Structures are given as structure tokens and as C-alpha cells.
Amino acid sequence: MKLTVDSGSGGAFLQQPEGTIQAVCCDVVDEGIKTTAYGDKHKLSLRFQSSQLITAEDFQAQGIEVREEAIGQPFLYTSWYTVSLASKSNLSRDLRGWGIEIPDEGAEFDLDSVIGRNALLNVQALPPKKPGDTPFMAVQTVSPLMDGMTPIVVTPAYTRVQDRDNTDFNHGANAAPAAAPAASLPEGLG
Numbered sequence: 001m002k003l004t005v006d007s008g009s010g011g012a013f014l015q016q017p018e019g020t021i022q023a024v025c026c027d028v029v030d031e032g033i034k035t036t037a038y039g040d041k042h043k044l045s046l047r048f049q050s051s052q053l054i055t056a057e058d059f060q061a062q063g064i065e066v067r068e069e070a071i072g073q074p075f076l077y078t079s080w081y082t083v084s085l086a087s088k089s090n091l092s093r094d095l096r097g098w099g100i101e102i103p104d105e106g107a108e109f110d111l112d113s114v115i116g117r118n119a120l121l122n123v124q125a126l127p128p129k130k131p132g133d134t135p136f137m138a139v140q141t142v143s144p145l146m147d148g149m150t151p152i153v154v155t156p157a158y159t160r161v162q163d164r165d166n167t168d169f170n171h172g173a174n175a176a177p178a179a180a181p182a183a184s185l186p187e188g189l190g
Contacts, residue, residue, distance in 0.1 A: 023048035049074035079139035099144040
């Protein structure tokens with residue numbers, strides 16, 4: 001089968017704002033084993049929804065066609081980590097910076113416990129890897145909210161990655177949850 005793809009079919013995406021961003025952790029995603037410069041590593045990502053909602057003006061300012069379904073949705077930020085709570089790991093550094101107590105090495109820590117927790121993200125644009133690409137917005141640090149700041153909540157439209165069906169390519173902004181598996185009766189009761 002021949003597959004024809006327009007060179008511009010990837011489309012432009014809306015660049016998130018950089019700077020200090022108030023956000024709420026909306027997901028912890030097991031990204032599986034990824035090949036890195038240091039070999040194969042088990043990776044995870046923390047996903048955050050910002051307090052700033054997307055507007056038509058955000059699209060227009062970047063010269064991108066307005067996507068109506070995105071209007072009113074929060075910007076989404078992702079921070080990648082190697083699955084490790086070793087004292088020098090980036091995950092451990094960010095959790096401590098966020099004010100989360102890290103258990104002793106070897107003890108278990110339920111990362112899902114950070115879902116719903118508010119943070120201030122320091123987001124910086126990293127240079128594009130190729131000419132013509134857009135900068136990558138990287139979460140540099142994660143810290144707790146300052147005193148007096150009003151916490152935000154995860155929007156009800158967000159569906160965790162683990163709960164999505166495999167056809168969602170919209171990063172869960174408005175994704176429908178995956179269908180529940182069919183119930184099966186214990187043997188002899190069917």
C-alpha cells in the first residue's frame with residue numbers, strides 16, 4: 001500500500017508560554033524504556049496543566065490557524081525523568097524542590113500521589129534541534145506555590161494517559177476515556 005503524506009501535514013502546534021507558570025500535576029505517565037545517550041533507560045513523565053487557558057489570540061499571535069476545540073483549555077507542560085529516586089536523580093531533585101519528602105532509598109513511593117498537587121514551574125525555551133523547528137519548552141524546576149496563591153484543579157476534560165484508548169493523539173486535552181473491559185463472570189457462573 002502506498003501512503004502519501006503532505007510535507008506540511010504535521011501542522012503547527014501552539015507554543016506554550018515560558019517563565020514562571022502556576023500549574024497542577026494532571027498525570028504521571030510510564031513512558032517505558034527509551035534509548036538515551038547513556039543507554040536504555042526506563043522513563044516517566046509528569047504532566048502539568050497551567051493556570052493560563054488557551055485563547056484565540058494565542059493562536060493568532062503565533063500565526064497559527066485557530067483550533068476551536070483548544071480554546072479555554074489549559075496549556076500542557078511535560079517534564080521527563082529517568083525512573084529513579086537516587087539522591088542525585090532529576091526526579092528526586094524536582095520532588096524535593098516541590099516540597100515532597102523523598103523516602104529512604106529502597107522504599108517505595110507512589111508517584112500518583114502528586115496528581116492534583118499544585119506547583120510553580122520554571123519553563124525555559126530550549127533552542128530548536130533543526131532550523132525551522134520551534135523551540136522546546138522545558139520545565140527547569142518545580143517548586144511549591146507561594147503563600148497566598150490560590151490552588152487550581154485538574155480540568156475534568158483531561159483523561160489520564162493510562163485511561164485513554166489508543167486512538168487519542170490529542171494529548172488528552174479532550175480525550176474520551178478508554179472503554180471499560182468487558183466484565184467476566186467467575187468460572188461456572190456464565
